Amino acid sequence: MLVLDRISFSFKGAEVLREIGFALQPGRLVALLGINGAGKSTLLRTINGLLPPQQGTVLIDDIPLTRLSGREVARRVGYLPQKSNGTAVCTVFDAVLLGRKPHFSGSPAARDLKLVEQTLHTMGLERLALRDTSRLSGGELQRVMIARALVQEPRVLLLDEPINHLDIKNQLATMSLLKRLTTELNLVTVVVLHDLSAALRFADRFVLLQDGRLYACGDRRVMNETAMREVFGMEALIREVEGIPVVLPLAPCTP
Amino acid sequence: MSCADDRIGRQYQQLLRQKGLAVLLGGGLALLAFSSLKTGSLPLTWGEIMAVLLDPEADARAAHVIQQIRLSRTVAALLAGGGLGLAGVIMQNVLKNPLASPFTIGVSQGAACGAAFAIIILGAGTIQQDGNTGFLAGSSLVVLSAFGGAILAVGFILVLASLEGVSTEAVILAGVALSAFFGAATMLLQYFADDLQLAASVFWTFGDLGKAGWAENALMAAAFIPPLLYFVAGRWNFNALQWGDEVAASLGIRVKRLRVIAMLLAALTVAVSTSFLGIIGFIGLMAPHLARPLVGNDHRFLIAASVLMGALLLLASDIIARTLLAPVVLPVGIITSFAGAPLFLYLLICRRRN
Numbered sequence A: 001m002l003v004l005d006r007i008s009f010s011f012k013g014a015e016v017l018r019e020i021g022f023a024l025q026p027g028r029l030v031a032l033l034g035i036n037g038a039g040k041s042t043l044l045r046t047i048n049g050l051l052p053p054q055q056g057t058v059l060i061d062d063i064p065l066t067r068l069s070g071r072e073v074a075r076r077v078g079y080l081p082q083k084s085n086g087t088a089v090c091t092v093f094d095a096v097l098l099g100r101k102p103h104f105s106g107s108p109a110a111r112d113l114k115l116v117e118q119t120l121h122t123m124g125l126e127r128l129a130l131r132d133t134s135r136l137s138g139g140e141l142q143r144v145m146i147a148r149a150l151v152q153e154p155r156v157l158l159l160d161e162p163i164n165h166l167d168i169k170n171q172l173a174t175m176s177l178l179k180r181l182t183t184e185l186n187l188v189t190v191v192v193l194h195d196l197s198a199a200l201r202f203a204d205r206f207v208l209l210q211d212g213r214l215y216a217c218g219d220r221r222v223m224n225e226t227a228m229r230e231v232f233g234m235e236a237l238i239r240e241v242e243g244i245p246v247v248l249p250l251a252p253c254t255p
Numbered sequence B: 001m002s003c004a005d006d007r008i009g010r011q012y013q014q015l016l017r018q019k020g021l022a023v024l025l026g027g028g029l030a031l032l033a034f035s036s037l038k039t040g041s042l043p044l045t046w047g048e049i050m051a052v053l054l055d056p057e058a059d060a061r062a063a064h065v066i067q068q069i070r071l072s073r074t075v076a077a078l079l080a081g082g083g084l085g086l087a088g089v090i091m092q093n094v095l096k097n098p099l100a101s102p103f104t105i106g107v108s109q110g111a112a113c114g115a116a117f118a119i120i121i122l123g124a125g126t127i128q129q130d131g132n133t134g135f136l137a138g139s140s141l142v143v144l145s146a147f148g149g150a151i152l153a154v155g156f157i158l159v160l161a162s163l164e165g166v167s168t169e170a171v172i173l174a175g176v177a178l179s180a181f182f183g184a185a186t187m188l189l190q191y192f193a194d195d196l197q198l199a200a201s202v203f204w205t206f207g208d209l210g211k212a213g214w215a216e217n218a219l220m221a222a223a224f225i226p227p228l229l230y231f232v233a234g235r236w237n238f239n240a241l242q243w244g245d246e247v248a249a250s251l252g253i254r255v256k257r258l259r260v261i262a263m264l265l266a267a268l269t270v271a272v273s274t275s276f277l278g279i280i281g282f283i284g285l286m287a288p289h290l291a292r293p294l295v296g297n298d299h300r301f302l303i304a305a306s307v308l309m310g311a312l313l314l315l316a317s318d319i320i321a322r323t324l325l326a327p328v329v330l331p332v333g334i335i336t337s338f339a340g341a342p343l344f345l346y347l348l349i350c351r352r353r354n
Helices: A040-047 A070-076 A092-103 A110-122 A138-150 A168-184 A196-202 A225-232 B003-038 B046-054 B060-094 B107-121 B140-162 B168-191 B195-205 B214-233 B235-241 B245-250 B255-277 B283-295 B299-323 B332-353
Strands: A002-011 A014-024 A028-033 A055-060 A077-080 A156-160 A188-192 A205-210 A213-218 A234-241 A244-252 B126-130 B133-137
Touching: A002 A040, A014 A040, A014 A055, A014 A205, A028 A040, A028 A168, A028 A196, A040 A156, A040 A188, A070 A077, A070 A092, A077 A138, A077 B245, A092 A110, A092 A138, A092 B235, A110 A138, A138 A156, A138 A168, A156 A168, A168 A188, A168 A196, A196 A244, A205 A225, A213 A225, A225 A234, B003 B046, B003 B060, B003 B299, B046 B060, B060 B214, B060 B235, B060 B255, B060 B283, B060 B299, B107 B140, B107 B168, B107 B195, B107 B255, B140 B168, B140 B255, B168 B195, B214 B235, B214 B255, B214 B299, B235 B245, B235 B255, B235 B299, B245 B255, B283 B299, B283 B332, B299 B332
Parallel strands: A014 A213, A028 A188, A028 A205, A077 A156, A156 A188
Antiparallel strands: A002 A014, A002 A055, A205 A213, A234 A244, B126 B133
């Protein structure tokens, strides 16, 4: 279980997160939503210890993050950043194997290699195992990055806008895959999304941020037209088309 | 055999091939090292060289030439070239810039400025001639001062690299600016120097393996081997850094600490060899670029391959320097810079084609 207990974080005197608190159960796909600058990426970084909060505590399975070393955190939390400032040229196998780094000293053991094999299989990347990462499409590379986070054997999986820059087919495939893995591996998966329809379709829980504060945390009922107005600043309709929820943006709210 | 087992097997075969290439490179190095022992004004056959190596008492004159001159020079090439290759691959990794090298970030120019300060202001070191080779006599103070200049450059870069919010690009640019600053300071010192001081100061900048004896080699080894072991032990950290700081940090790596320690050790390795030998350009830049097509970007192999490539390049350059205008021995720094520039352009063109 992932618990955030009144997290606050400031950067250069500006308050980015203010007293954020919620608890997330395993086996749930959680959509972290809000407009640009609401604090979504900062919140993900505080959850994985990259930005330690000035106040409050993050607990993973009842253990405060502050009691864990960086390596111990990495064994519990898998993280996919919004944009990486580097892309190594190596084989897909090596890129995924890197995710075992927190688990081995020196060289990877046979179990590490076996887990990479299994994860490549789970992610449908087997045929690309020996391909150079420079020769992958955007969707394939994103799957490799998710595979690397998964091979860490995390309890919590944090993904910052994982379907941005993907075509619609890859968006659907990636979100379906995340949903399946969350259930099968009993993960707490937190996904930052801007596509509200995708969030409604795939997520079990919703965390809505507004100006660094928690606006709402709950099931689908928190994604109502009032939230669209107050959190996202737009008039919108929420409807179902053939059983699939869809957010129809109408117009920006007038200030 | 199952499909999965087969795949692991193929993966390992690929890794073994990469290792094999690195070993082949090492094999080439051994051959070149023997050629280096054969190169010089005193003609010696392979048999005589082997005899001297196995029994130094057999021929005192040949033993002196091999042990005190050629072997010492060969070991200096291996240590300095290996150190430059090591510093190059590490700096390119932690600064995320393919142009990063000890030369680019101002270590070499810092050392040159330090040497000029010792020669011109402190009055240390005079040029003397020994046959066809020039050397700087009374140069301990010059070496110390050159080391001080290199460390000053390293310190500045390290302080900058450890500051919050300073990008790796800014570190590289600061290194370029620092090089220009040290260059200007050297020129200012030279402007006020007399003819002999000016000649000695310029002579120091010619990177030359003849300046090293066994004592210098021992110090270069002490500055090269511990960092090499540290970098090899942390090979996976450098692989992780290639994916960006956030990814590396999320894998439990203390990125800032790693960057500062890596820069410090890499620069120290080069500061020591540059202080003894003078400026040897392009090896630190070129060695990793020549190693990558052979073993890829995987630092499990790239670190070793860059070290071997650096040693190979410097040894080959030194053999050319000793034979091109024989019996005149050219400073090896001239050869590395002459060869390095077109070689680098060739690599750029190849990369563009690919």
